[in-house]
Amino acid sequence: MAFSKFQHLVLGAFFLMILPYAVAYDTLDPNGNITIKWDIMSWTPDGYVAVVTMTNFQMYRHIMSPGWTLGWVWAKKEVIWSMVGAQATDQGDCSKFKGNIPHCCKRNPTVVDLLPGVPYNQQIANCCKGGVVASRGQDPSSAVSAFQLSVGLAGTSNKTVRLPKNFTLLGPGPGYTCSQAKIVPSTIFLSADGRRKTQALMTWNVTCTYSQILASKNPTCCVSMSSFYNSTITNCPTCSCGCQNKNNCVTSASQIKSVVGMNSATGLTSPVLQCTEHMCPIRVHWHVKLNYKEYWRVKITIMNFNYEFNYTQWTLVAQHPNLNNVTQVFSFDYKPLIPYNSINDSGMFYGLKFFNDILMETGPDGNVQTELILQKDMNTFTFKEGWAFPRKIYFNGDECMMPSADQYPYLPNSANTNTLASAIVVPFLLLVLLAF
Incomplete structure (x- = not known):
């Protein structure tokens, strides 16, 4: 059914009216x-x-x-x-x-x-x-x-x-x-x-x-990716969090004093960021680490690029269809999230109390890491077309900027799940044999 110009205007006005309410709704x-x-x-x-x-x-x-x-x-x-x-x-x-x-x-x-x-x-x-x-x-x-x-x-x-x-x-x-x-x-x-x-x-x-x-016109975090089956690292998109701080970023801690960190109008401390291409306070890296016969392994690293802020009681939320079969999580606490449609494809990670619940400012201690083992559903599991990477990532409740799908680490044309498994198992067996 064709719409008249007037009907298009009415629909446009309607969506503009409901936008402030729609953006506050969180499906997770x-x-x-x-x-x-x-x-x-x-x-x-x-x-x-x-x-x-x-x-x-x-x-x-x-x-x-x-x-x-x-x-x-x-x-x-x-x-x-x-x-x-x-x-x-x-x-x-x-x-x-x-x-x-x-x-x-x-x-x-x-x-x-x-x-x-x-x-x-x-x-x-x-x-x-x-x-x-x-x-x-x-x-x-x-x-x-x-x-x-x-x-x-x-x-x-x-x-x-x-x-x-x-x-x-x-x-x-x-x-x-x-x-x-x-x-x-x-x-x-x-x-x-x-x-x-x-x-x-x-x-x-x-x-x-x-x-x-309403909180920010730009994202506050971004996602980078890598995998064992491809040497390419997919970095965060350039200016993921906006480049308005590009002129005030610092390359080392010694430069911090030259940057004004206090916003006199609000009294809030503005970020003093490490100079990066993405210009985000937080980067989340998702690495597809290993492939087993019935399981696969992922490493997640959260990095803080803010020189003046420690994140206390941080949370990381990931959306991926295989999170319904998480077998083990190391170093972090994990809790599944069952959204309104009851599809168990999302989970929340957070630090262990008094161990890694504080994400320190940028530097040697400015990162926290976890690894998780997931059981494969043989009907859906694949490394093709970026399936092994998350659909969405949230840090402290804000959605992070993801790379475009065509930039995900791709699976080599000659590879498949069985050969990938062999590529890991065969060298391991050779090492065992040589030990004897």
Whole structure:
């Protein structure tokens, strides 16, 4: 059926309208979001005391150092009298108050987590981690952050309290879009022994979803490839992560002082990158290492090219049809991801705690590696046409730039699976025979 020019315009407008929502949808983590729950626990003479809980329901995207920043706009003329477990970054103009001065008088406060080690009387449960929040798939027990605040000039009942508006979440950079606050059934709390229930006086939720397009106009990582059956190394595409930092990159650590790393407008540290053709902070290398009769082996290396940043609690997600038959993973933890369509072709890798969970800055320690053994499905397995390489790679929740398919290490025309296996087994047998 042919479309008229008018119909094409209507369809175009429709797709433009849904684009902001479509790009936030992640097929590998369709239910991933950060939910902010605001529980009013008690009333005060001019307001209330509330506990704000931030829960990361994303399977493989965490909030890394320097941590989250949460903001909102008060509906009336509320102030924050005090906070436990967090602090406002700016007190604002509190000149109209005499004697007892509020913690923050701004109509649009910005709040950050406290650092570890603060005095006990300034802490509540799940606070004070420097704003670092693990992904739910990696460490559910560390996927929560919380703080308490006492709000004044706010109303003292469910009928007089007004919900804050225009929530914003930085984690630590941009990328999150938050919904408006919505009143939900009051939270039920259990006592430590599980024998007594208490209920929040009022509860509202805010849901924040992530979009890589909003976070950065360029990718933040790239993928290179190699194989035992081809001497060619497929490098990351040139300027995979954009070449806007090409004039500020450094070739050695001694040049770092000549590069300005602090962005005065945002207060965030911009990357000080090692000079490369791809200009990415992170490169992931996928090497098809060995071929056995019923199994094959892959080596994955993650390299950090940022001179000023250590990646803590990093995650790597790979999409490949043979990940449904992972037999063994070395050096990393591994967890399958079952996306919405229930096809088990994706998995999450992350570092072992206190061993390789921190990816150090560029240099001798600026890489982590793993190897995995996968069992072949003889109906689908092949080395032809780049089948052995991943379909997608994500690092810390952002999709990496892949080489074009025609650049993948190709299988020599004369080779097949059996001869490849023989090429490995025969030299090994010769070495064994010579040993005797």
